[in-house]
Amino acid sequence: MAEFIYWVGMAAVAVNALTGVLEAERKEVDLVGACFVAVATALGGGTVRDLLLDRKVFWIADQTYLVTAVVVGIASFFLLRQRSIPPRWFLFPDAIGLALFTMIGTQLALHWGTPWLAASLMGVITGVFGGVVRDVLCNEIPLVMRVGELYATAAWLGALLLIGLQWAGVPMVILPTRVR
Amino acid sequence: MAEFIYWVGMAAVAVNALTGVLEAERKEVDLVGACFVAVATALGGGTVRDLLLDRKVFWIADQTYLVTAVVVGIASFFLLRQRSIPPRWFLFPDAIGLALFTMIGTQLALHWGTPWLAASLMGVITGVFGGVVRDVLCNEIPLVMRVGELYATAAWLGALLLIGLQWAGVPMVILPTRVR
Amino acid sequence: MAEFIYWVGMAAVAVNALTGVLEAERKEVDLVGACFVAVATALGGGTVRDLLLDRKVFWIADQTYLVTAVVVGIASFFLLRQRSIPPRWFLFPDAIGLALFTMIGTQLALHWGTPWLAASLMGVITGVFGGVVRDVLCNEIPLVMRVGELYATAAWLGALLLIGLQWAGVPMVILPTRVR
DSSP states (O other), rough: OOOHHHHHHHHHHHHHHHHHHHHHHTTTTHHHHHHHHHHHHHHHHHHHHHHTTTOOHHHHHTHHHHHHHHHHHHHHHHHHOOOOOOOGGGGGHHHHHHHHHHHHHHHHHHHHTOHHHHHHHHHHHHHHHHHHHHHHHHTSHHHHHHHOOOHHHHHHHHHHHHHHHHHHOOOOOOOTTTTH | OHHHHHHHHHHHHHHHHHHHHHHTTTTOOOOOHHHHHHHHHHHHHHHHHHHHHHHOOOHHTTTHHHHHHHHHHHHHHHHHHHOOOGGGGGGHHHHHHHHHHHHHHHHHHHHTTOOOHHHHHHHHHHHHHHHHHHHHHHTSGGGGTTTTHHHHHHHHHHHHHHHHHHHTTOOOOOOGGGGG | OOOHHHHHHHHHHHHHHHHHHHHHTTTBHHHHHHHHHHHHHHHHHHOOOOOOOOOOHHHHTTTHHHHHHHHHHHHHHHHHHOOOOOOGGHHHHHHHHHHHHHHHHHHHHHHHOOOOHHHHHHHHHHHHHHHHHHHHHHHSSSGGTTTTHHHHHHHHHHHHHHHHHTTTTTTOOOGGGOOO
């Protein structure tokens, strides 16, 4: 199970990298610029979480995440030049990615002895901060702050629900062994 | 006295959260977006200071700061929809907040063995960085950098004065025990 | 040699501070705002590298870097009011600065036990992140991401080349003793 979650987490990194390239494309950046945004979007949230918790940054501890983000960044840069992909194709994996990042972030923070409200914020940061960095880099108001977007709301409610369930005694297996 | 300063510091967090919502309102963000900006504005400066000094982040160590920022963020979001408040009402608490954040930041850095010029910069960062994050999130040139605004200048002079006084042997009580 | 590199590194800090003021000037900021951008541009990359590697931040460990950035920031603020300097004068020192920052960052990361791809990214971050912060503060799309700019590409190739050379057994002396 932990192994499964590790790879779903990796898929979430890939999807986030893709959304970074999607937005960077619209700003006419070159390959390295696109890679830069891809990496920042995919790894930004977890990096801020690890810095705040004073953990070893996850993609320095396990380089596979970084390799994934770079490879997806390069591949999608060339792919998106060839043909545009309808944005709604990304909705489902994007939602999975947000949910998973949020859950992993919340669990890690609790595991690290963080008080509950701060832990829920860690979850939200892990889930949405990559997108904030992407939007700031591309000189836009972060998507997460715009009216009608429920990203952060969904992530926060999910994090609080997770903490509530754990407090109520429901066993959790969401924490991937390798991320620990 | 330390107890008193702890609560004035908490008031400064509240005022900073309020200025975050004030600016976010003008960008048409929703409740969670407003909370996000409120928390980033209120806790951003101290967070960067703690990361740079390699201290435990203050709002993870003591969750009260985070609760304050979130509660003020939510309350002022709804309050500001009802009626607008003249901005000059905030000038006095805002100035108090800036001064206090700067002093606490400078003292903490000195206490941590930081050389004097770096310590004064830590003070300035604690005082003004929250506002910088707020402006970057809202896609504006940071207020602190605009001509005629004396925020950072005042904070820096204050920090240097504080270091000078301490060097001259004036006893200091500004460091709140709980923040230590 | 290590002493020599220490001072070339200091020169790179000075040049980066200058490019910060150059860009800030165009946004009508005041002296403290210009200093703020100068310091962020000059020290931003190395600061992020040190936070990610969990090292003591270099300009807190050795205040000389901070003093250099502030002095250059103040001096160039007044100098640039007097007379404008043709931008191409900065190209050569700027390139030296980028190359040196990238090499120091890569070496430090390897020395710290970072895996190779992550280490090359640390080099790139050290080299270009200061400029990214400068552009975000000045509300522009980061130069590094624009089409046709080869900054990050050059830095990344350089970092990978350096890692390749070191892997092949070429002795390295680029790491300044004082930065260690």
